[in-house]
Amino acid sequence: MKTWFHSWRAAIRIARRDAWRSKGRSSLVLAMIALPILGVSAFDLTYRSSELSPAEKVERTIGAADARLRDAQMGGVPILQDPAGEMHTPAREPQDGSWPSGPTDVTKVIPAGSTVLTDGTGSAKLTTAHGLLMTEVRELKASDPVARGIMVLLDGRFPEKNDEVMVTSHFLETSALSVGSTLSARNFDRPYRIVGTYELPDSLKADQVNALPGAFLAPYGKAVEKAGLPAPDTSVSYLVRKPGGFTWNTVQQINTKGVAVVSRAVALDPPADSEVPLFQKEGWGGNYQASPAARAAELAAVSTVVGLAMLEICLLAGPAFAVGARRSRRQLGLVGANGGARSHIRAIVLSGGLVIGIAAAVTGTVLAVILTLVLQPVLEGVMGQRFGAFDIRPLELLGIALLAVLTGLLAAIVPAVTASRQTVLASLTGRRGVRRSSRVLPLVGLAAFLIGAAIALFGSLVTEQFVIVAGGSAIAELGVVAMTPALVGLFGRTGRWLPLSPRLALRDAVRNRGRTAPAVAAVLAAVAGTVAVSTYMASSEAQRKAEYTPLLPYGVASAFVPEEGGRDVPAVREAVQRAFPVDVRADVERISVGKPGCAQWEQGTGCGRYEVIVPPANECPMYASLPGGGDPSEKYTPEQRRKMLTDDWRCKTSASSGMYVSDGGLLVGDAALLKVLGVDDPATVKALADGKVVSFSRALVDEKGTIGIRQIADAAAADKAAEEHRPYPGEVDSLPAYLVPGDKKTYGVQALMTPATAKAAGLATVPLGVYVSTDRLPDSEQRQKLDGELAKLGSSIELHLEEGFVGNDGIILLSLAVFAGLVTIGAAGIATGLAQADAEADLKTLAAVGAPPRVRRTLSGFQCGVVAAMGVILGSAAGLLPAVGLRLTEERSQIRVYEENLAQGWSGESPLPDLPIVIPWETLGGLLVAVPLGAALLAALVTRSRGALARRAAT
Structure with missing residues (x-):
């Protein structure tokens, strides 16, 4: 007695033989189905392999240590942290609204008898074969067993002396240096020899230099300060190993001293959310999960994409199966002539989809595994991190493979039904029928x-x-x-x-x-x-x-160097002049308060700032600060606010708004800048030459026709005054001003004075940058040339070329x-x-x-x-x-x-x-x-x- 199993086995054998005879058609359908399976399977393998286990994450973070301890920079007050040590906040909300800040001594909380390894980081401008490169410098004894796993040595050896360093492979490529080359830093004459290369498994594209603790950052900071520049910020954490490790209770005890902890024991066995005080605070949550609606929407989106992809494949592969059925109609007719039922004919055609679907599933899955293994270095380079273990999830790959089988069956349904409806006579004689x-x-x-x-x-x-x-x-x-x-x-x-x-x-x-x-x-x-x-x-x-909104007139370029007192500005100006087809060049400076080497945003010791005063009568009532703080706009009704925005000139957005140029939009330059910005008013040019401050903002000029500038010697004191809603400390210098008539668009420049005017007013200036107008828009080769020259300087250069939209x-x-x-x-x-x-x-x-x-x-x-x-x-x-x-x-x-x-x-x-x-x-x-x-x-x-x-x- 024949069963359905025997009939399907025969149908599959016929379909397999037919697919082998028609290799071209079969290969086409197999490729259409296998390619998506290959892509999805390769993505699954890549995603799962790059998904690190807790043990792998800990090894890359703290090596073989039991914990990493770091200062939370909250003045030593008790803190609450998450189990991963990534988030923390003061245990008690501040009463006066000011958050605690300041360092604390981490070494006092390290348990006695522990093995301790310091891990310090900072930054420096290092010399390369091309010029200078801002690079992270890390002081960690990488050869110590406690640090094993943080850095992977690729070539050479670990540093053993204070004048030796090793560098990441990406830094070696970027700098065009090699093992054995000499390395130094700007403003720092001490040479270092590169003795090895390494990689950070979690950051393959990092530019980093490793030195022994105390060998680089401290002497470099002193050399920079000696040159009159602010020393770079540095941070230190401590890798600690102790018997018994650091439990969650131990971590919480250390948190009471204002120290954050990354613990191996906690990472491998994290506490429940109910045992984490940080997660009980409002706004901190716990294991953040999407809402059911969001998960449903995400599932619907994925299902829609998969469904449409399967529909597209079925629509493309369906006619191909119809081709096979049409070419095999005589064979199918013989099946019917020998007693085969319509179900047998449908089974034969459906078996074609099943055979090709299985072949596509196997081919796509096997190729995905092979390609992922072969392309693993390329994939790791694109993602910027190394895989963990090569993770194959059989159930996930099986589910993806079943999609291929299902797609093949769905694509063969319509041809199977159509073929089964043909009469035996029509199939044997080749007639099409009606x-x-x-x-x-x-x-x-x-x-x-x-x-x-x-x-x-x-x-x-x-x-x-x-x-x-x-x-x-x-x-x-x-x-x-x-x-x-x-x-x-x-x-x-x-x-x-x-x-x-x-x-x-x-x-x-x-x-x-x-x-x-x-x-x-x-x-x-x-x-x-x-x-x-x-x-x-x-x-x-x-x-x-x-x-x-254009930031500059079309074809105009600007280049600013807001750091190190404009040390590299002359070189930047000359580089722009050489690379671009310059028509008019306008050099600009900025006002500097305190040490000449302070950047615009610098708030270190000896660095100050200035303020361009907006007279109280010219302030928009909705934006004027209140003595006790608060939102001044809340005093007005919606109708009053709307009327102010439409009728009060003080509350309207100025047409001169645009890119940030300096505090208050004040620049020091000459009439060339007016020409570059398209200001051709002769009276404005004359006023600038006469020593007046040219103002493009009506709000800056008081009723006496002057502009006020306040120099603030201590930037920190200014910040504290702003927090307490008090006026900034310092005297105000009043300078004669000329208000440019109309509302000219000056792209962020609110006021302009000449260097002579600034000197006469007792204002110190430092170079800031340059504006240039061009005869024609620079082409790609000219821009690449300029980028290459600026990269050699190693400075943070703000370059903009206005090309329009x-x-x-x-x-x-x-x-x-x-x-x-x-x-x-x-x-x-x-x-x-x-x-x-x-x-x-x-x-x-x-x-x-x-x-x-x-x-x-x-x-x-x-x-x-x-x-x-x-x-x-x-x-x-x-x-x-x-x-x-x-x-x-x-x-x-x-x-x-x-x-x-x-x-x-x-x-x-x-x-x-x-x-x-x-x-x-x-x-x-x-x-x-x-x-x-x-x-x-x-x-x-x-x-x-x-x-x-x-x-x-x-x-």
Whole structure:
């Protein structure tokens, strides 16, 4: 007695033999299914291997130590920390609103009898073969067993003397140095010899230098201070090993002294959240997890992507299985003639999908493992960290492989059903029979399209929910896919106006919708996604272009060096002059208070600052600070705030706002800067030459026509005064000013004085940078040349070249168009292969009546082009719906925020949001014209003009 097992075993054997005979078709389907499986499996392997275990994390963080102790910088007050030692906060909230700060002595809390290793870090500008490079310097005795695992020695040896260092491999590449080279630092004449290279497993791209404790940072800091510059900040932590380790209770005891701890024992066996006091405080939470709604949304998104990918593969592979079934119809007819039922024929065709699905699963999984192993160094380099153990999760890979099997089965369902409906006589004689398309499916598709469009419209105009718009658009697109057979029939009515070959191709596509519709649907899905993303990105780019605010006039460049008292500014100015086609050059300086070497933001000992005074009468009442603190705008009603923003000049945004140039927007320069910024008022130039401070801001000039500048010797005292809402300490110097008429755009420059005016007022200045206008926009080679010269200086240089709005979506749009084109050509090619199999008899008839051999090539090209054109046209129309819906949703969301601000009196004269919807005609044009034409030409080129000799059919 035969069972279903025996019939399926026979079907699988037949399918396996058929797949082996048709290697080309089988390889095509196998590749389509295996490639996504390969990608997903490789991603899973990479993700799991890069996901470190707690033991691996601890080893890379603290080596072989039991704990790392570091100062929490909270003045020694008790703190609360998380088990990982990454977050901490004072145990008691400050009563006066000021948070504790300051160092504490960590060594006092280290248990007696412990092994201690210091780990200090700082930074220095080190000399390289190209110039200078700001680099992290780490003082850690890496050869000590306690530090094992933190640094991995690659070449050479660990430092053993105070004049020896080892460097990371990335630093060696960046600096163009080698083992044995001499290394030194700026303002520090002591040489160091590189004796080895190493890597940080968690940061492969780090530029770091390792020295013995006390060998570099302390003497370097003294040398820098001797040069009149602030010493770089350094931090020290302690790697501690002690018997018994550091339990969670021990960590909490150490926290009471203001010291944070990273403990090996706690990391390997963390306490419950209920045992962590930090997690009981409001706002600190615990193990942060997404809400159920967020997890559901994420799962829905992943399921949608996987589902659409499987649908795309099924639509592409389905016609290929139909090709196999069509070519095997005589074999299938023999099965029926020998007593086989329709279920047996369906089983044979489905077994083809099963066989190829299993082969694709095995191939994709095996290749994923091999490629991940082979490309492991490349993947680690891209991620910037080493893998942990190579982690293979069999259940996850099995689940991914089952997707391939399922995809193969789904792709073979429609061809299996179609093949089982053919009569034995039609299969044996090669007759096609009468093909009838379903009348229900188009109606279901139309209903789905209308419902999906209504949902998307509702989401974009009522709810402001992106998920609803995307879901409705997906339903509408599936409805269009279901309507594809009927739409193909509508396209057939245009054939009466076409020449012979395209008319034959279109008629053949309409008559055989079972193979045409899936290919058209596959093209439709790919093109719809491309058009949707392209339209959304083009619209967003148009909005960014409309909202773009230039930081400088077009073609103007600026370069600032705000550190080290402008030491490198002359070299920067000359480098810009050499590299760029300079028309006008304007050198600028800044006011300096305290030591000349202080940076603009420096707050160390001996560093001060200055303040450009805004007279009380010129302050906007909504922004004026209150003596006791608080928000002054709360004193006014929304109507009063709105009136101030629209009518009070003090509260309007100045047209001269722009890039940050210096405190108060005050620069020291000459008339060349006015020319660079486009200020050509002769009275302004004369006022600057007469020793006045030229002001572009009405708020800075008081009723006497002067500008006030306060020099603050102690920056820390100024910060404390700001915290206590007191005026800054220091005397105010009043300088005569000239208010430039009108509201000229000066790109962040609020006031300008000459060096002579600053000197006469007793204001010390240091070089800041340069502005240059150019004859033409510098090309890429000139910019690279300048970048190379500036990199040699090793300074923090703020360089900006105003190029106007530059869109960065072009390459993405091109990539999307290429992807859609490849899918289109592939789907159309599959449909064309099936068409050739079906139309073999018609082609022989054409040859018998005298048609030239090129008809086969021409007809093949038009068959491919017709499928591509139908899919592209339908996909372009379907893709506009989600893009327009999402843009309307964004617009409604922004309008709602605008209305809320307007109700509170904060919108002023701001215009109502109006988001543009831009159709990317270049992308659409390429899809509508170039892709079908390219598909047609490619199909015509690869098709032979003469068919193979056919065996005479048995009578």
